[in-house]
Amino acid sequence: MRKPYTLCLPLLLAFTLNMSATAQANEAAKQATKLPPSAELQYSIKAKQSGLPLSGSASVKWQSSEQKYSIVTETRAMLVGKILDASSHGSIDDYGLAPDKFVEKRFGKPATTTSFERDSKTLRFSASAETYALKGGEQDRTSASWQLIAIARAAGENFKAGSEWKMLVAGRRDADPWTFKVLGLENIKTPMGDMQAIHVSKAPPADSKDQQLDLWLAPSLEWYPVRLKFSDADGDFVDQVLESVKK
DSSP states (O other): OOOOOBOSSSSBOOOOOOOOHHHHHOOOOOOOOOOOOOEEEEEEEEEEETTEEEEEEEEEEEEEOSSEEEEEEEEEETTTEEEEEEEEEEEEETTEEEEEEEEEEETTSOOEEEEEETTTTEEEETTOSOEEEOOSOOEETTHHHHHHHHHHHHHGGGSOTTOEEEEEEEOSSOEEEEEEEEEEEEEEEETTEEEEEEEEEEOOOTTOOOOEEEEEEEGGGTTEEEEEEEEOTTSOEEEEEEEEEEO
C-alpha cells in the first residue's frame, strides 16, 4: 500500500501539509457550535491504491460532555489488518472543540503526537520542530470534521450551498488553513437506507497536490457523516459509507 488515509472524523487520511505565512497568522472567527450526541459509527471502505482495488472497515467512537470530548478511530484493510489508529482528546471552549493531544499510528510507522499546549499557547509536533501560536479554534485532522459537524448543527439555515467555513488544522508535522465549502443536498444510499445529506467539500488549492476531502452530513441523523471520500489527483481514492450508528 502506497500510503494510508484517515478519517476526518478520521479514516485513512494522509494530507501533506505545507506551512505558510497565512497559516501562522490565521485566527479563527468564533462560531456557534452544537455538539452531536456521543456515538460509535461503523463504516465500510472501498478504495483504489496504485490502481489496485481494496476494501475494509473503520470505526469512530465519538464522546462528549459539557467540558470534554474524545474521538478514537480505527481503520482496517482486508489481508493487512489494522492500518491506522488515530485519536483526539481535549476540552470544549468558546470556539468549540479545543484539542489537547492528537495521536496517529500508521501501519509500519511509529506513532506521532501533536500537542496543543494551552498553558504556553503553543502547538508542537513530535515529528518536526515546527511550532505555532495557539490563538483559538485550531483543530487536528481527527477533530476537524467533528468541529464542522458542531458548526453545522448550530448554523441551521446558514449552513447552505455556497457558504464556506474555515479553520486551521494540524497534522503530524505542521498545520494548514482548511476551507470547507457547502455544495448542496444529495441522496446517499447506505446499508441503513437512503438518506438526504449535505455535501461539503474541502478542496486543495489549484497548485497543490493535497487530497480532496468530501463529506456528506445527514441532518436527520444528528448530522453524522454518512459518507466520506478522500481523492488524489492521480485517481486513487478511499470511499467510506456508514453502516451503523450506536448511541
